[in-house]
Amino acid sequence: MTPRQMKLGLFLWATGHHIAAWRHSDAHVRAGIDIDHHVKLARTAEAAKFDMVFCEDAAGLREANVQIASQTSRSIGFEPISLLSVLAVQTERIGLVSTASTSYNEPYGLARAFASLDNLSGGRAGWNLVTSASPIEAANFGATGLRPHADRYARAREFATVITGLWNRRAAGHDGESFSVRDPLDVPPSPQGAPVMVQAGASDDGKDLAARTADVVFSAAQTFEEAKAFYDDLKGRLAAYGRQPDDVKIMPGVAPIVAATRAEAQAKYDALQELIPDEVGVALLSSYLSISDLWRYPIDGPLPELPEGEGMKSRQALVIEQARRDGLSIRQLARYFAGARGHWRLVGTASQIADELQARFEGGAADGFNVMPSWFPGELDAFATLVVPELQRRGLFRTDYEGRTLREHLGLKRPIRN
Amino acid sequence: MRKVEAADADMVIISDSLPSGEPSISPFEATTLLAALATVTDRIGLVASASTLAHQPYNLARRFASLDIISHGRTGWNATMRQNPREAANFSRPEGFSDDDFRRRAKEFIDIVRTLWVGWEHDALLFDKASGRFHDPDKMHPMDFTGEFFSVRGPLNVARSPQDSPLLLLSDLEQADFDFASRRADVVLLNEPKPPEAKAACDKLRHRAREAGRDPLSIKMLTVADARQEPDGASLEALCLASGCDGVVLTVQPHPAAFEDFSERLLPQLKRHGLIEAHPGKTLRDRLELDKDGWP
Numbered sequence: 001m002t003p004r005q006m007k008l009g010l011f012l013w014a015t016g017h018h019i020a021a022w023r024h025s026d027a028h029v030r031a032g033i034d035i036d037h038h039v040k041l042a043r044t045a046e047a048a049k050f051d052m053v054f055c056e057d058a059a060g061l062r063e064a065n066v067q068i069a070s071q072t073s074r075s076i077g078f079e080p081i082s083l084l085s086v087l088a089v090q091t092e093r094i095g096l097v098s099t100a101s102t103s104y105n106e107p108y109g110l111a112r113a114f115a116s117l118d119n120l121s122g123g124r125a126g127w128n129l130v131t132s133a134s135p136i137e138a139a140n141f142g143a144t145g146l147r148p149h150a151d152r153y154a155r156a157r158e159f160a161t162v163i164t165g166l167w168n169r170r171a172a173g174h175d176g177e178s179f180s181v182r183d184p185l186d187v188p189p190s191p192q193g194a195p196v197m198v199q200a201g202a203s204d205d206g207k208d209l210a211a212r213t214a215d216v217v218f219s220a221a222q223t224f225e226e227a228k229a230f231y232d233d234l235k236g237r238l239a240a241y242g243r244q245p246d247d248v249k250i251m252p253g254v255a256p257i258v259a260a261t262r263a264e265a266q267a268k269y270d271a272l273q274e275l276i277p278d279e280v281g282v283a284l285l286s287s288y289l290s291i292s293d294l295w296r297y298p299i300d301g302p303l304p305e306l307p308e309g310e311g312m313k314s315r316q317a318l319v320i321e322q323a324r325r326d327g328l329s330i331r332q333l334a335r336y337f338a339g340a341r342g343h344w345r346l347v348g349t350a351s352q353i354a355d356e357l358q359a360r361f362e363g364g365a366a367d368g369f370n371v372m373p374s375w376f377p378g379e380l381d382a383f384a385t386l387v388v389p390e391l392q393r394r395g396l397f398r399t400d401y402e403g404r405t406l407r408e409h410l411g412l413k414r415p416i417r418n
Numbered sequence: 419m420r421k422v423e424a425a426d427a428d429m430v431i432i433s434d435s436l437p438s439g440e441p442s443i444s445p446f447e448a449t450t451l452l453a454a455l456a457t458v459t460d461r462i463g464l465v466a467s468a469s470t471l472a473h474q475p476y477n478l479a480r481r482f483a484s485l486d487i488i489s490h491g492r493t494g495w496n497a498t499m500r501q502n503p504r505e506a507a508n509f510s511r512p513e514g515f516s517d518d519d520f521r522r523r524a525k526e527f528i529d530i531v532r533t534l535w536v537g538w539e540h541d542a543l544l545f546d547k548a549s550g551r552f553h554d555p556d557k558m559h560p561m562d563f564t565g566e567f568f569s570v571r572g573p574l575n576v577a578r579s580p581q582d583s584p585l586l587l588l589s590d591l592e593q594a595d596f597d598f599a600s601r602r603a604d605v606v607l608l609n610e611p612k613p614p615e616a617k618a619a620c621d622k623l624r625h626r627a628r629e630a631g632r633d634p635l636s637i638k639m640l641t642v643a644d645a646r647q648e649p650d651g652a653s654l655e656a657l658c659l660a661s662g663c664d665g666v667v668l669t670v671q672p673h674p675a676a677f678e679d680f681s682e683r684l685l686p687q688l689k690r691h692g693l694i695e696a697h698p699g700k701t702l703r704d705r706l707e708l709d710k711d712g713w714p
Contacts (some may be wrong), residue, residue: 022552029545033577035457035488059476061575066555073552076543076577079477079484085453086488108508109472116447121453139571140476175512182507186444277550365515 006361006396007249007410008388009097009218010045010053012038015073017255019284019338020275025344026378032076038083039090041376048384051399051409052095052126053087054370055080055220059104060137068283075163077078088121092266095197095406097126097216104141106131108181114195115167115187115249123192123405124171127163129199129209131156140187153205154178160197160213168415193414194406199305202230203315210248211237214411218370220342222317222322227252227300227344227365245303249367249410254357255340257347257374258369258382269347272374273335281334288315288337289321299331318342356386358396419455422462425685426696429463430455431496431587432669433608435505443674456489463702465587466495470527471505476570479534486579487647491701494585494605495531499524499595523567527597528586530570530603534581537573540681581701585708591619600626604708605638607667613660616641620662638664638706645670645680651691670705 014031015022022029026096033326042053044342045186063069080098087096088304096117100110118125131152132138137147146157166185174181199206199214210217217234219305221227230252235245254378257272259265261316277298286294302325306316319342323333339345346353360366373379403410422430432455436450444451447573449616455464466485468478478495484492499521515523542557561572573627587600599606600623610616624634641661645668648654654666670680688694697705 023547023550025547030546033487033543039457058575059480060571061573066558070553070555070558071550075553075558075575076538077575077578079480081450082453082481082484082488085450086457089457104474104477106472106509112447113450115444116450119445136571140513144567148466180507180510180512183504187447256605262612267529275550314588353650 001114003395005398006366006391007051007216007251008049009095009216009251009368009370009396010041011253011370011372012041012055013372014038014077014376015341016373016379017343018272018374019072019280019341020272021375023157023275024375024378027375028377029073031376032073032078033079035083035086037376038078039087040086041380042091042094043128044093044377044380044384046091047229048388049401050094050371051368052097052406053097054128055083056128056157057099057101058134058137059101059132060134060140062134062136063287064136066285068280071277071280081117082309082361084117084125085120088117088124088194091121091126093139093401093404095124095126095409096121096288097128097196097406099128101130101132101137102159103147103152104137105159107159107166107179108185111166111185112187115185116189118190118192118195119187123190125190125192126198126406128198128218129156129160129213131201148212149203150205154210157209157212161238163370164197164213164340164415166192166309168396169318181358192407196406196410196412197215199391206314207234207237208215211243212241212246215407216249216251219250219281220318220344221252221365222318222342222344224360224363224365226318228363231365240411246411249415251340251368251370251411252366253340253343253362254369254373255345255372256353256383256387257345257373257379258353258386260349260350260385260386262352265349269339269374269417273339276335276338278331278334281338282330283317284338284341286344290316290317291402294330299334300329302327303333306382315342339374340372345408350390353387354390354394354396357391358394361396419459419462420697423459424428425681425689426694428460428665428694428697429465429492429494429683429702431465431494432467433496434469435466435502449485450483452493453488456485456492459492461492461700462703463492463585464489464706465496465585465702467496467498467589469502469505469523470497471501471509471511474522475527475530475568476506476534476572476574479531479574480545480576482513482531482584483535483574483576483579486584487577491580491667491703493579493581494587494702496587496589496607497524498529498590499588499592499599500590521577521594525565526565530561530563530565530568530701533563533584534570534572534574535579537561538578540578540582543577554653562575585702585706596623596626597630599623601630604703605640605706608639608661608663610641610661612655613641615660616663626689636709638708640665642667642669644668645674646676646686648684650684651688651693653691655691 199210200218443464451468502701587605588603627634
């Protein structure tokens with residue numbers, strides 16, 4: 001029997017995951033309007049045998065303050081279902097996953113789009129279910145205010161029930177609280193049975209929904225203990241829904257910077273951190289904390305006491321925890337989170353990075369990782385040519401695809417069709 | 419599709435449901451198929467049907483702006499003005515809308531999408547690494563719209579596309595839609611089965627366009643004909659002349675045999691007769707000799 005191997009996703013983000021990535025001399029600054037760039041990245045990941053590429057999404061700008069927004073590259077990009085449709089015909093094996101919100105879509109429409117993508121790609125599509133927490137998005141959909149957290153999740157639960165029913169060809173005729181659907185899906189079933197279901201919510205509601213419906217869970221954790229606690233918590237919830245621990249793959253985000261020597265990697269990281277304007281860093285930190293006036297506090301002072309908001313609860317807790325633990329000032333925290341948005345940052349040689357990944361994988365804190373290169377294409381190339389071969393040498397990662405579909409890559413069962 | 423492109427057809431229109439209201443039998447939803455086709459063709463225009471009931475205007479505006487960038491300016495949106503009761507029932511609208519409500523909603527929807535498409539000025543993106551200015555904030559315009567059916571702040575989170583606005587095709591028109599179509603459409607598909615009726619509709623639309631202060635020739639009128647019933651170029655040429663239209667949209671059933679007959683027999687014949695010809699220019703607007711959209 002093949003020993004357990006880790007799963008790897010490539011988290012696409014046009015210019016790179018670091019907030020200042022677009023300013024890096026090596027970064028492709030026009031990435032957000034260049035489809036060929038995205039095709040190239042997906043092919044690089046496919047050549048390195050990644051399980052999947054993954055697109056984040058928001059139906060609106062990511063930053064309300066136009067002066068701040070104009071200093072980042074994040075206000076423009078490709079709509080992800082169009083992007084993945086292109087990648088479906090321009091790649092052969094790699095899985096293709098996109099975020100789409102349950103807050104501003106209808107299940108019949110998304111079921112069609114993802115089933116279509118699954119057919120186009122020969123069974124490689126996945127859907128990352130999110131509920132939208134941003135008031136900027138809400139304002140594009142007629143909402144006068146953001147819905148409360150619990151309501152968003154009630155809608156998401158119903159959405160997941162309806163969409164999996166449509167994909168699995170169960171009888172239609174749903175008439176519920178938020179949605180009604182009369183007919184079965186008018187797109188034929190795909191080679192994969194149903195697209196892979198991905199989730200990332202880390203709140204209690206989020207974890208429970210993931211335990212019920214997800215095949216893959218993306219998470220964010222700084223320390224081994226945090227990662228392990230999340231992993232055990234989520235896997236522990238599966239039994240209640242009649243599922244086995246191996247039915248869900250947990251893949252924390254990791255933002256590596258890799259070079260031939262530790263000092264060289266550190267120098268690359270430091271140079272990138274220097275490119276973050278303070279006002280951009282503070283604005284980004286404010287959004288994770290769901291407050292708007294962080295800039296009023298002294299930038300070299302500590303984080304003020306904060307009330308719990310209706311925004312991203314889990315990310316807020318993570319930032320506060322980090323600030324208290326390491327005694328960081330607002331500026332230090334802002335720089336820290338601007339780099340990897342709260343995800344695990346690794347700076348070092350291929351062997352050092354492989355050690356860290358191996359420890360979390362073998363220590364029962366991860367089934368794999370969602371890799372977030374700091375800038376594209378350079379840091380993806382570095383990971384693919386330095387870290388992936390090191391993981392392969394250690395027997396921790398595949399040297400070729402086991403199958404054709406994303407479910408086969410991930411070692412997931414086909415969904416049961418009633 | 420490459421055969422259709424090689425025959426110099428201007429565009430393909432991908433339907434998303436059958437006119438009868440029966441569900442589509444295509445394995446692909448129209449906009450996802452368009453994206454895939456965009457990367458395996460070079461010149462042909464690609465138009466996808468997408469219903470105003472199945473989408474939110476912000477989401478659909480993003481989809482088409484992206485498709486226009488992906489296809490390097492070859493994208494169009496075919497928006498039907500008539501609701502399909504079957505679709506309403508699958509999109510949490512079991513009771514549907516009244517005809518009037520749906521018409522007002524469709525117009526509001528289309529205008530929001532068109533406004534979102536031009537929310538970024540042409541030169542808004544600066545890409546200036548040294549100064550840290552990615553775009554010029556003064557050249558990015560939110561729309562801050564509140565209407566009867568939708569409210570949308572904007573702007574779009576997709577850059578201005580190569581055509582500024584993907585082409586807007588309107589189809590399934592009723593008399594009450596003519597004013598709107600004459601002001602907004604780049605292309606109108608006329609479903610009138612007989613040439614005299616098509617000619618009447620065509621004349622009326624051009625007349626109303628002129629009244630609205632628009633060059634009546636800036637709308638392309640295409641009459642719809644069934645590829646199975648049009649044996650040759652002569653009959654299609656006669657149809658075009660008799661209906662006063664700018665061209666013909668041939669419907670082909672989504673079966674391999676029907677498509678083969680269309681692309682291997684009918685299209686080469688039309689080309690031999692000089693009824694279709696290659697147009698210079700890269701974008702679909704260039705091909706159809708349409709201006710870049712100046713509205714609003």
